[in-house]
Amino acid sequence: MGKRTRSQRRGSSPKNRVNSHRFPAFNKLPRKTDEVATIIDLIHSPAHTAPLAKLKFEDGTIGHFAAPEGTSVGQNIAFGENVTLRPGNVTTLDRIPEGTPVCNVELRPGDGGKFAKSGGNSAILETRMEDTVRVRLPSGKLKELHSKCRATIGILGGHGRTDKPLMKAGAAHHRAKARGKLYPTVSGVAMNPVDHPHGGGNHQAVHGPNSVSRNSPPGMKVGNIAPSRTGRGRRKE
Incomplete structure (x- = not known):
């Protein structure tokens, strides 16, 4: 049996509480x-x-x-x-x-x-x-x-906060950790097949259709969920 996907773990109960x-x-x-x-x-x-x-x-x-x-x-x-x-x-x-x-x-x-x-x-x-x-x-x-x-x-304070670049992955890590955000976000094709339906293979690719049904089970519900269409589309003549 594979592991739970990222969306499944987010839906579970929290491991701990945020310090007030x-x-x-x-x-x-x-x-x-x-x-x-x-x-x-x-x-x-x-x-x-x-x-x-x-x-x-x-x-x-x-x-x-x-x-x-x-x-x-x-x-x-x-x-x-x-x-x-x-x-x-x-x-x-x-x-x-x-x-x-x-x-x-x-x-x-x-x-x-x-x-x-x-x-x-x-x-x-x-x-x-x-x-x-x-x-x-x-x-x-x-x-x-x-x-x-x-x-x-008036204009809210804190103007110019986005002008300073993060520069390092460590700065982005501490910024996300201060608010309980998930960082870094790993793509599914970069995982092992036990971790994600898109994982595995000799190169990083989905290896199959990327569209899934709206009624798919939670472990399979990744990618384009019930899309009306995919791709760039064709020009109407």
Whole structure:
């Protein structure tokens, strides 16, 4: 009997739990309105590509959110509809002028932010309508959102993190290990036949059809799964 494939091992129960101290905070907008918080610390979290700001509200509660560029320890962050347009303040999209860069944009009002959350990213508020706002996401796609969705004003911190090359496989190894990612990813044709259906042979090739049925058993479900077509296709005449 062969070994389980990579996808089968991923579907099993985890061997161990992630240490909670490695991920000290979550990047979500606190559910606060008409309040002011103070940044008491800037946190580096291995789970995020942008620095996190630790907030202390007037009632003593602690919250976290991704810090935009220009924010610093001791700065006051305002939450609500009537806030000044300065980096770090959180308000609804209907209160933000067109052309303003925003980050941590909510998909639904109150969900804590879903878009433009990676380091250095930002979305641009394009047009405002009656109940919806059109936002250009970092991918370039236009998205219509509810006008009461909140967003953080400014460009998210951590810009330029991808400019430095990894250079070594060891750097990629440590980056993946910090987040529990699998590295390196070995192709199936490079494995032995006991490890993968595409393994084995005198040279690296699939050695047969690469398409499998949608109803294939788990150990055989690799390659092109139930493809509508394969290859480059033919030009219609």
